[in-house]
Amino acid sequence: METIPKANCKKIGYLQKPHGIKGEIVLQLEDNYAESLEEYPTFFLEIDQLLVPFFPTKEGIRIRSNESALIQFDWIENEIEAKKICGCQVYLDQNDLILNEEEITLHQLVGYTLFDKSVGKIGKIEQVDDFSGNMIFQVKFKGEEVLVPFNEDFLIRFDEEKKEIELQCPEGIFDID
Helix, strand or coil: CCCCCHHHEEEEEEEEEEECCCCEEEEEECCCCHHHHHHCCCEEEEECCEEEEECEEEEEEEECCCCEEEEEECCCCCHHHHHHHCCCEEEEEHHHCCCCCCCCCHHHHCCCEEEECCCEEEEEEEEEEEECCEEEEEEEECCEEEEEEECHHHEEEEECCCCEEEECCCCCCCCCC
């Protein structure tokens, strides 16, 4: 069986979990690929180290944010079938990608070093979560997990080249006993 070479594709995320009982699946996007989904491309799921084509149904893509979408594939009609492909890495043909190079998403900040204006170096951003539109950075500081709220008003410095971000964090957030 012929399949598309991985070199011709770009990994855009993974299938996280079923959504509802009719076979819809949450696609967790790694970067800002939501715009690429608007043209209903062919998705390639990595199954047994091969890229297998999957086709969305007509009206089968609902973009939730720049980080996730709901996908309904042909032949996936219920939650049981959807569970079978959860966890699969998802690729798009590079010709189907629409990239907005200027825009950086907060999830791309994982791995950046976080600094606080008062405290100094805090540590590497391990995870970025979105709680109802409130972005939170998860960082280890003095061996403890700290959740740091992100707001553009807190931003002091952003250095993409050095992968550093400096914030004026709320007072007391780094008080660890």
